[in-house]
Amino acid sequence: MNALSTIFILAIAYVAVFLEAHVGFVRNALGVQIDLLPALMVFAALTSDIITVIALAIIGGLLFDSLSLNPLGVSILPLFLIGVVIHRQRELLMREHFFAQMIMGVVASVLHPLMTLFLLMNGGNVPLIGWKSLWQLFVLAWAGGIATPLFFKIFARVQYALSYQPRTDVPFRADREIKRGRTTLNS
């Protein structure tokens, strides 16, 4: 992971927030706007350094809040806490496994709105919460669970496309036997 990866993760965060605000078919079909930032944070925390986690929390949170009625900055802390906890424990997590990625995506996607709502309500705001919020959390969890392994796949493809690959076709042929020494010609 290098600076290019960090920039790419931040660019994905920018596009993700744009899509959340602009694409309405999920909202119209399910009544829920899915949030891709927690899933992206899980990916960043498992594969990148702490600087990337901090940058994603701050920039992703600011971008998200700028298009929302949220007070500016309220999404940053929940994103960062998710990222830093995963980053600290990442040696213990089976991050290569699809199922582990999915579970982390589910947990992050549920925790992020809950922590944000906690901060909002402590700040004297009155967000719209009702029984439908449970359905929203359910959909957010599923969306996060699907999006996290998807981010791993997308970034693996991108990394494969952008980095040098080791050459696999060596000139040496394993099925050819080389005999050293003098050879005698009978004829």
Place this chain on the structure above:
Amino acid sequence: MGDMFKKAHFIGLIVVVLVVAVLLKLPVQTMGKFKLAISGLFLPLFGWVSSTHDVAQKTGNIIVTKRELLEANKRLQNENQQLRLLLTRDAELERENDRLRQYVGWKKQQPGSLKLGRVIAHDPANWWRSVTIDLGARDGIRVGLPARTMDGLVGRVYSVSETHSQVVLLGDPNVRVSAGVMTTNRQEETGIIMTSSTSPQENNMVDLAYLPGSSVVSPGQLVKTEGDGGVFPPGIPIGRIVDKRSRDNGLTTEARVQLFANLASLEEIWVIVPGNDQPAVAQPAPMLERRTSKTQRPNTRTKTK
């Protein structure tokens, strides 16, 4: 290695907490400016999507057949004639209205101009109701102006940048509208449109609260803006009463209102921009002022025009 990680995490936590604390402690206006500046970063993407949409529409127009165009043209000509007739009748009604206003002494209400804005973004959070439109200060948009569709009221302008604005929608806790219902016995009951207490996340449902305890509103009745407060001009349709229930031990009545405008699929919004010289709400009638002045109220205003 482990210590280094711990130190890095700790420093990161301090940095983030500081950033969040500074941002959340900003004055509301400064925060609003910051938000609009950051949301301006999305303008290239919104512009790109908008132009793609236009190109797709133009491409679609090219493949329309001549026969369809002729049919549409004929239909529009008929519609145009009907509208012209209505316009003539309306002009006559307006003249009559003006004469009566002069007779009674009421100041003429200026409805203001309408500016059409395209919805470019919805609130990405699930707990607020707002949209961003492509009209800003350069188009004459100001904070607090009412927004509507052809169906009815949708909300008010919450924040404005040079190129775009955020409109907060009905049902959000940040919008309250004074509204009235004309009941069957020709009496108007007024209340306040606010977030639905039973289904706050239902997109097209709001509450009309603080109606009188003896309210006689009934399902199907029309709810319109009242004009009190000076933000929303009177007479804009909002929705229809669905049901009602008694609140505060019978002191008040609360009615659920089904909105006319479909807030879930807003694509375009009209912002009502009043003229510079007229207030949003009509001045009280001088005749009524004179009447009240007879009942020992010396400081009444008698503005006439």
